[in-house]
Amino acid sequence: MSNIKQLEIKQISGGVIVPKGFKASGVACNIKQSGNKDIAVVVSEKVAIAAAVFTTNKMAAAPVHLSKNHIANGKVQAVVINSGNANACTGRQGYRDAEKMAEVAGLAIGINPKDIIISSTGIIGVPMPIQKVEEGIKMAVGRLPKGTGTDAAEAIMTTDTFSKEYAIAFELDSQEVRIGGMAKGSGMIAPNMATMLAVITTDALVTLGALDSSLKAAVNKSFNSITVDGDTSTNDMVVLLANGESGARVTTGNAGVFQEALNQVCMELAKLIVRDGEGATKFIEVEVIGAVGDTDAKKAAMAIANSNLVKTAFFGQDANWGRIVAAVGYSSADIDPARVDIYFGGEKLVENGCVVAHDAAKVNEAIKSNDIEVKVDLKLGDGSARMWTCDLSYDYVRINAEYHT
């Protein structure tokens, strides 16, 4: 554990091409009517060890099924993503289109199509404009020599208002290792994957087993701890490619360091998704402590973070602890109503289930800030959890009433 405490992590600007041996690009091929970028390609110089977490939605889109097959052997060399069309509910033709995307990309890059992950995000139920997509993939591959991670990050956006990248450098036994990533939101964000899209790259040398368990652990603390509206989508995944180009090896001795670093990248990307939640004006951190166990803590935190009544209260800058109490009460977490404490921005408002004397100015300041911290102490045990969410605003309604996914 001493390694972790000493861990120095340096943030580096950029995303997926910050680690050695990765290239990326993003181009527009008119899947989107807006003319914005809609094809992203991320390629590793050599075949990478790869792990992924996919949507749990039973209506999973065609590219999800294809990518599960392609990653089954733990090897991936490229990720190809289009935005503007989810290739979901498109039947057998949808699967053939996803296969076609891998085939065209494989030919253009000069690699095995089975080493390519395909992902799509956008409108559901519309056949893929496959000719445009094919042209787009060829164009994007052609741009790889001078492409940027930001181009790719922009090309995966849907209702996102800004592109999301994060990258870091740190040391594993005195050798520099880098991890970089990009992600998109921003509706249909809810725990248990099925939520969003993220591509993470690293030049660490990792075994498949270690990579897989590290990714699961990191996703649980990050992408599965955010919620915008409780909805989970038919597409979307988190994929992690480790090409080993740094020469630095993840061992049982330093695995904790790697995990810590991966957690940070995933958590920062997850927080960017929440900050860009549809119509969000507030970034809210919900912390539950003192639960019987971590699972209970997460249940309570999720009930608070998913409550429309809580989220509209935050939009209204109202320190409405009553709605928080109600959400804790209907979560299936074990609670003792006569013990619950609630804090806003560090100030205790509720003690043992009842409101107590507090500094109203401090609470007011906390609730008017753009970043709000709510803490609930159930005072029953050692379980804790942290979730991030945003408020529910007029703009959430506007965006989702107007945008036809």
Added chain:
Amino acid sequence: MSNIKQLEIKQISGGVIVPKGFKASGVACNIKQSGNKDIAVVVSEKVAIAAAVFTTNKMAAAPVHLSKNHIANGKVQAVVINSGNANACTGRQGYRDAEKMAEVAGLAIGINPKDIIISSTGIIGVPMPIQKVEEGIKMAVGRLPKGTGTDAAEAIMTTDTFSKEYAIAFELDSQEVRIGGMAKGSGMIAPNMATMLAVITTDALVTLGALDSSLKAAVNKSFNSITVDGDTSTNDMVVLLANGESGARVTTGNAGVFQEALNQVCMELAKLIVRDGEGATKFIEVEVIGAVGDTDAKKAAMAIANSNLVKTAFFGQDANWGRIVAAVGYSSADIDPARVDIYFGGEKLVENGCVVAHDAAKVNEAIKSNDIEVKVDLKLGDGSARMWTCDLSYDYVRINAEYHT
């Protein structure tokens, strides 16, 4: 079963005092700053057999605990409700205040305080203005001779925009029986009780066991099949009083008739709550058929009815079946993606998980109407369920950002 088919149910204007032997009134005692009515009293001439369903929220308010104790013997003669203050998260004083309300009402009416149900709805965490409430109860009891059911229905409103009453008459073995009721919504409406408030009266002669099981069955089909925002509250209950004044007895032979009639009253009140959902512009019926079982059907229906993305799409008059597919996919119901059919207003849009040729004008007409019917056929079995919900509008956000519950 032939009884049920022949059942003639006649709607009668009014609510809780339509059945014989009930009186009601509603007055203002300034718990609400608006000066609107905030104390309701419903009294039976004689002690009634009574059943109730209470909130499942673990932070249940003081009056819920008191009323559970008072109804334990299955006998109730009066229901006293205040709006404007929920008497929730008010600690021991809250329980004493609820006891005081029963005591004052018992004295004023001249009945045993233990035969009185107390309910409160409104802001959480503020001590009851008990002197005002005591005065209000005395005033309301004084008004009973000329009070109306509507007065009572108005006095239990919070953010409701209209009062909710419904009453019917029907025959049990050639004797007329009546059932009447009142309810309030309109936020924090979600399945599993903990949701709203309803008082139902009948002059049928029923045993406690039959009354209890009839109420549970009716609530399951009505109040537990509606959702406005998925939140459930700390207060709120459904209570049913049967005083036997009609002389008509519910027997094993005609119990189906009584159940049918009770279901109708509960369903109509439940639908009124949805129609008055905060900011609602659309009334949406979600029907799921062909599920493996009724439980699965309800899971799928609830996922659709609770989805913010689905609800904003309805507000935007967008027949966004993709969001419905996604919601079905993340519900825990068993589904086969390649079998799902979806209908809007009777027109099939999706067949076997893919969009099919359809009459766009008919779908457009359906989605622009104020009452929308969505049907999902999972084509796996005989399970079915029906839920009612409303859309998610700018006004939902406005009301809940501004109203401090």
